[in-house]
Amino acid sequence: MPSNSGSEIEQGFIDQKVDVKTYWNEVVVPRLADLQRLPTEHEAIRVEKALNRLRSGFMMCCQDTLMHTQTQTQASASEEFLQVLGVSS
Amino acid sequence: MTHKSLLANTIEGLRLALRAGNVSFEEACELQHQRFAEMAQSYGCVIRQIDEPWSRDLPFAGVGVAHKDIFEQDGYLPGLGRDRGSPDPAATLAAAPAALRASGMTQLGTLSMAEDACSATAYTRKLPVPLNPVDQTLAVGGSSSGSAVAVACGMVYASLGTDTAGSVRIPSMTCGVMGLKTTHALVDRTGMTIVCPSLDSIGVLARSSSDLRSVINILAPALPNGSERRLRVGHWDAFDAMGSGAGEIAELVRCCFAQYSDKEVQGVMPHFECASHHVQVMMSSEVASTQSERIRADLACEEVRQLGLTGRALPADFYRQSCLQRPGRLQMFLDEVFGDIDVLMLPLQLQPLPRTDQVYPGAEAFSVSASLSMHRMCGWINYLGLPALAMPIGRDCNGRSVSIQMVARPRHELSLLQVGELIQNDLYGPDGIVPCEFKQEE
Numbered sequence: 001m002p003s004n005s006g007s008e009i010e011q012g013f014i015d016q017k018v019d020v021k022t023y024w025n026e027v028v029v030p031r032l033a034d035l036q037r038l039p040t041e042h043e044a045i046r047v048e049k050a051l052n053r054l055r056s057g058f059m060m061c062c063q064d065t066l067m068h069t070q071t072q073t074q075a076s077a078s079e080e081f082l083q084v085l086g087v088s089s
Numbered sequence: 090m091t092h093k094s095l096l097a098n099t100i101e102g103l104r105l106a107l108r109a110g111n112v113s114f115e116e117a118c119e120l121q122h123q124r125f126a127e128m129a130q131s132y133g134c135v136i137r138q139i140d141e142p143w144s145r146d147l148p149f150a151g152v153g154v155a156h157k158d159i160f161e162q163d164g165y166l167p168g169l170g171r172d173r174g175s176p177d178p179a180a181t182l183a184a185a186p187a188a189l190r191a192s193g194m195t196q197l198g199t200l201s202m203a204e205d206a207c208s209a210t211a212y213t214r215k216l217p218v219p220l221n222p223v224d225q226t227l228a229v230g231g232s233s234s235g236s237a238v239a240v241a242c243g244m245v246y247a248s249l250g251t252d253t254a255g256s257v258r259i260p261s262m263t264c265g266v267m268g269l270k271t272t273h274a275l276v277d278r279t280g281m282t283i284v285c286p287s288l289d290s291i292g293v294l295a296r297s298s299s300d301l302r303s304v305i306n307i308l309a310p311a312l313p314n315g316s317e318r319r320l321r322v323g324h325w326d327a328f329d330a331m332g333s334g335a336g337e338i339a340e341l342v343r344c345c346f347a348q349y350s351d352k353e354v355q356g357v358m359p360h361f362e363c364a365s366h367h368v369q370v371m372m373s374s375e376v377a378s379t380q381s382e383r384i385r386a387d388l389a390c391e392e393v394r395q396l397g398l399t400g401r402a403l404p405a406d407f408y409r410q411s412c413l414q415r416p417g418r419l420q421m422f423l424d425e426v427f428g429d430i431d432v433l434m435l436p437l438q439l440q441p442l443p444r445t446d447q448v449y450p451g452a453e454a455f456s457v458s459a460s461l462s463m464h465r466m467c468g469w470i471n472y473l474g475l476p477a478l479a480m481p482i483g484r485d486c487n488g489r490s491v492s493i494q495m496v497a498r499p500r501h502e503l504s505l506l507q508v509g510e511l512i513q514n515d516l517y518g519p520d521g522i523v524p525c526e527f528k529q530e531e
Contacts, residue, residue, distance in 0.1 A: 007404075010404040035385055046399075050373070051403070054366065057362075058406075061363035072413050077413045080416035081415045086500050
């Protein structure tokens, strides 16, 4: 799987080589550092559950099609999507 | 004379009555104002009444509407379910309500909504929570909650809402009215507050197929016409796959499939699963971005904060792949599902409609499955960008509305309305769904 995240920990998490606790401490905590109120334990658990669920979804839905999409940009994909819909941006 | 006896239930009925002189233009306007003000008190769904002058010589002159408080108004910024909005001399009416005004419709007010359009229920922290006209113990869905309540109780003929992951269809379902989510980017979103740029679509709520058609023809005049021939309808029986195959809701929905669908469509589940994954990624990532400042400053409501925290936490590649795969996923869905049908029918709800104490935050009997059942079938359609119609098909043994949804190819809203009209005529008659308030008077 190609790495587009620029982070080894991120890629390790996607590849299931890094567990969610390590990912939380190494990647998520710095990203939330600017919040006026840090997540409660309950909120953190919900985010961790979402991360696990979305990682499973990513493995199921994205892995087989990565080769077809890796050369596209998000802007061109968005344009192509609107074309399939038959609407202008 | 009361508004009940003078005001027709549909836009077309009102226009005919005006032309025939059964009601004068002045009477019709006065009665609609009166009705709006009275019911605003009863149902708590109005954020701000607007004293807009009535047009006289335009095609839809005399038709009163009101919209979700997410659109900029002349001289006023929307409140977005946070508050009642604020004056701003630079603000001008958003494109979609402006198009309705240009056709002659008059906006009577702005309507309540879930805070920042991010909840499947009507609950807000600081504003009154509107009551469900069907049964006040039932929850009102969000986020276009006020729109559904205002249409269901007969305050207005139609209302504009917005749909990010079900926000038109869910409230329509809970209040037993029709709700049309339009094709993504079909209707001009200028002046509307964007929550998720990739997902938000403008929608319309009304009590009849003909009223939805009147409004959509104004907002998107170049749509392909419905067909002269009978449209080919297929259905996806998702109940077993969702673990809710038995029960009254499944039974009622399956009766509807048996009556209106020509064939069962296979192979929808993988599309549902992947599109449901991608919409969660897109929604949380885009809420994290558009609501960044409110989340940082701890001003966001619980739903926005939770989505935003998840969005910040996700690996960047998740969002990127959800964007990159979107056109291919849509094309594959169209090829595989719409090869030989025009309209796909599928469940909208998996369980009976929940009570307020099952799904509003902090509720005593809070039920995760009841909450999930409200929106589980919706968001994947937003990822695909397709038009969808919420259609009430009857009542369960407790009198709670039961709805299905229908999906069509991009820009085929009129096909949805054609099938919707068939069902409406069979179940409710050509005058559409009778407002709940009127039924209580009888």
